[in-house]
Amino acid sequence: MTRRINSPDTDADLKLHDCLERVPRVSFNMIAGAGSGKTTSLVKALSHVVSTNGNALRMRGQQIACITYTEIAAKEIWDDVGNTPLIHVSTIHSFLWTVIKPFQKDIKQWVAGRITEKCNELEEKSAKSRTREQTRKKIAKDLARLKAQAQGLDKTPYFNYGTGSNYAKGILGHEDIIKLVTASIMENEVLRKIISQKFPYIFVDESQDTFPKIVEALKLVDSTNSEKFCLGFFGDPMQRIYPTGIGEINPVNNWETITKPENFRCSQQVLKVINKIRKPADGLEQIGGRMEVVDGKPMHVEGSAQIFILPIEGEEQRTANLKKVQSICAKMLGDDNWLQEEKIKIFVIVHRMAAKRLKFPSLYAAMNDHYASFKEGFMDGTIWPIKPFLNFVLPVVSACKANENAAIISILRSQSPTLSAPSMKGAEVREALEFLKTGIDTLVPLLEESSNGTILDVFNVLIKYGLTEVDERILAHINETVERIETSEEDVEEEENSVANEVDAMKAYFACPAKEFWGYKKYFDQQSPFATQQGVKGAEFDRVITILDDEEGTHAQFSYDKYFGVAELSDTDKKNVREGKDYVVPRTRRLFYVSCSRARKDLVAVYFTSDVEKAIMKLNEENIFEKGKVFTLENL
Numbered sequence: 001m002t003r004r005i006n007s008p009d010t011d012a013d014l015k016l017h018d019c020l021e022r023v024p025r026v027s028f029n030m031i032a033g034a035g036s037g038k039t040t041s042l043v044k045a046l047s048h049v050v051s052t053n054g055n056a057l058r059m060r061g062q063q064i065a066c067i068t069y070t071e072i073a074a075k076e077i078w079d080d081v082g083n084t085p086l087i088h089v090s091t092i093h094s095f096l097w098t099v100i101k102p103f104q105k106d107i108k109q110w111v112a113g114r115i116t117e118k119c120n121e122l123e124e125k126s127a128k129s130r131t132r133e134q135t136r137k138k139i140a141k142d143l144a145r146l147k148a149q150a151q152g153l154d155k156t157p158y159f160n161y162g163t164g165s166n167y168a169k170g171i172l173g174h175e176d177i178i179k180l181v182t183a184s185i186m187e188n189e190v191l192r193k194i195i196s197q198k199f200p201y202i203f204v205d206e207s208q209d210t211f212p213k214i215v216e217a218l219k220l221v222d223s224t225n226s227e228k229f230c231l232g233f234f235g236d237p238m239q240r241i242y243p244t245g246i247g248e249i250n251p252v253n254n255w256e257t258i259t260k261p262e263n264f265r266c267s268q269q270v271l272k273v274i275n276k277i278r279k280p281a282d283g284l285e286q287i288g289g290r291m292e293v294v295d296g297k298p299m300h301v302e303g304s305a306q307i308f309i310l311p312i313e314g315e316e317q318r319t320a321n322l323k324k325v326q327s328i329c330a331k332m333l334g335d336d337n338w339l340q341e342e343k344i345k346i347f348v349i350v351h352r353m354a355a356k357r358l359k360f361p362s363l364y365a366a367m368n369d370h371y372a373s374f375k376e377g378f379m380d381g382t383i384w385p386i387k388p389f390l391n392f393v394l395p396v397v398s399a400c401k402a403n404e405n406a407a408i409i410s411i412l413r414s415q416s417p418t419l420s421a422p423s424m425k426g427a428e429v430r431e432a433l434e435f436l437k438t439g440i441d442t443l444v445p446l447l448e449e450s451s452n453g454t455i456l457d458v459f460n461v462l463i464k465y466g467l468t469e470v471d472e473r474i475l476a477h478i479n480e481t482v483e484r485i486e487t488s489e490e491d492v493e494e495e496e497n498s499v500a501n502e503v504d505a506m507k508a509y510f511a512c513p514a515k516e517f518w519g520y521k522k523y524f525d526q527q528s529p530f531a532t533q534q535g536v537k538g539a540e541f542d543r544v545i546t547i548l549d550d551e552e553g554t555h556a557q558f559s560y561d562k563y564f565g566v567a568e569l570s571d572t573d574k575k576n577v578r579e580g581k582d583y584v585v586p587r588t589r590r591l592f593y594v595s596c597s598r599a600r601k602d603l604v605a606v607y608f609t610s611d612v613e614k615a616i617m618k619l620n621e622e623n624i625f626e627k628g629k630v631f632t633l634e635n636l
């Protein structure tokens with residue numbers, strides 16, 4: 001068992017354990033600030049149920065469900081609770097799929113309805129007089145595709161869950177899974193009973209970012225079988241990052257609300273900063289702070305928190321200044337770890353900034369700037385254009401560099417179409433291996449640091465030597481057989497997802513230097529010091545640099561200049577304020593809160609702004625960082 005399980009029970013833990021033991025069961029909502037040990041309480045609750053009720057659950061074939069926001073978080077919790085089969089830890093999509101997958105007949109029926117719904121939407125759009133001819137052409141194609149899929153449904157034997165829906169292939173994407181399962185739960189009492197019987201406990205971590213529809217559906221499962229079912233949410237509305245998240249969850253009458261006043265993560269200086277950031281939002285002030293045993297006695301960790309306000313300047317100058325900040329911190333704090341990449345974490349607002357610094361800017365731009373459908377899957381490595389690199393090129397070239405011949409042969413055996421010919425025997429195998437060796441000898445130099453080889457060059461080698469299967473969609477773009485249909489500008493979503501954009505993205509992708517994939521891989525494997533401010537929820541690090549830079553961000557959602565009062569609010573912002581809606585200032589405050597609260601010991605904010613003078617004035621007024629902890633270019 002790990003540290004999390006071993007940390008002492010707090011009052012909140014005792015209250016929670018009481019909810020778990022009471023008959024009839026009591027659902028609860030744990031709401032507490034950053035680093036207060038919500039995930040720790042969750043892990044301890046899981047362990048508590050296993051030890052008090054495990055045998056009964058085992059006998060009835062029941063499990064405790066724990067829903068996390070990311071696969072990484074799921075793995076961490078899974079490791080924490082010691083991998084027991086009584087606990088089902090997964091992301092929400094994967095959990096919902098577990099719930100619905102036995103009902104294949106109903107899924108097929110729902111898909112048929114969904115296709116009809118999509119067709120109706122398209123037909124309505126096509127019928128509108130302002131729809132342009134080009135858009136109509138695309139709609140006609142989409143309609144034909146959907147109708148073909150509807151006809152092919154009978155032949156689809158089984159539906160599965162994937163990243164994007166492809167009904168003909170029996171794949172349901174994330175969006176469809178959410179729609180399908182929430183609708184089924186809301187409409188079907190039997191399904192609700194089945195869920196609560198199979199999973200008599202369902203816990204949701206990071207509940208502030210859960211879709212409202214899912215919360216509603218789970219609440220209904222709770223009320224359907226409340227005597228024997230326990231639903232528990234663990235969250236912090238101040239840490240809501242995504243606009244689709246529910247934020248605050250309204251408890252139902254008989255639910256317990258559990259709060260945690262402490263912060264166990266942050267040093268004294270960091271705690272002061274995050275309390276001040278939070279003050280204008282809901283005023284919650286955490287107490288305590290990180291403890292360490294010094295000379296046998298538990299002591300508060302003092303730590304440090306400072307901000308550097310620097311001019312925007314060019315990209316190179318910014319990178320140079322960031323290095324200088326690290327040097328100053330090393331000197332000021334007497335800690336050389338600030339100079340080592342693996343000992344610090346740098347939070348950027350968008351991946352693009354990390355991409356520039358890790359030397360994959362064109363690859364990033366190709367996958368982000370043209371075609372909306374590629375964006376999301378690029379950063380988690382799930383989109384089809386990059387699969388041959390992740391599954392074949394990078395592992396093979398790495399194995400070549402390390403002289404691991406057995407690994408190369410094993411990859412080729414499982415992937416190479418040249419080797420898969422059923423008739424291959426004796427001499428033919430030898431010849432094929434020679435041929436593949438020539439292919440690999442041609443491939444490796446294309447990925448060298450000194451090479452100008454492009455991604456298209458790499459694909460040509462893969463195809464010529466039959467090193468690995470290349471997806472039909474990639475082949476179609478290489479052979480330029482994908483028709484470039486322009487869409488009108490009247491529909492942004494349509495525009496972002498048009499075939500023309502896919503063609504542009506693939507063209508830009510093919511032209512990228514292949515060697516950029518090394519930087520991408522480092523980032524993707526989380527081996528670089530960079531992470532995004534949105535992506536670090538739930539994590540913690542000793543030394544944190546968080547970069548506040550509106551120039552780098554293309555997100556209109558966040559603006560540090562507006563947050564600090566350096567830039568004026570736009571008319572839309574003002575309208576949102578008047579209407580009491582969420583807007584850029586609270587949104588940026590929450591992002592700032594999440595990133596600063598990741599620091600266990602030292603926190604450095606580096607704020608790049610076009611108006612340094614005004615920023616200094618505003619920060620001194622705000623007093624988030626103590627006097628003497630606001631530095632400028634002169635201090636570097």
Ligand SMILES: Nc1ncnc2c1ncn2[C@@H]1O[C@H](COP(=O)(O)OP(=O)(O)OP(=O)(O)O)[C@@H](O)[C@H]1O
Pocket residue numbers: 003004007008009010032033034035036037038039040041236239264265537538539540597
């Ligand atoms: N009862 C406790 N005693 C001592 N340390 C604790 C306790 N609970 C949690 N911690 C430590 O505090 C840190 C934060 O815990 P945890 O990640 O569970 O907090 P959280 O509330 O889920 O954080 P966040 O919402 O900011 O992601 C971890 O290092 C954890 O080990």
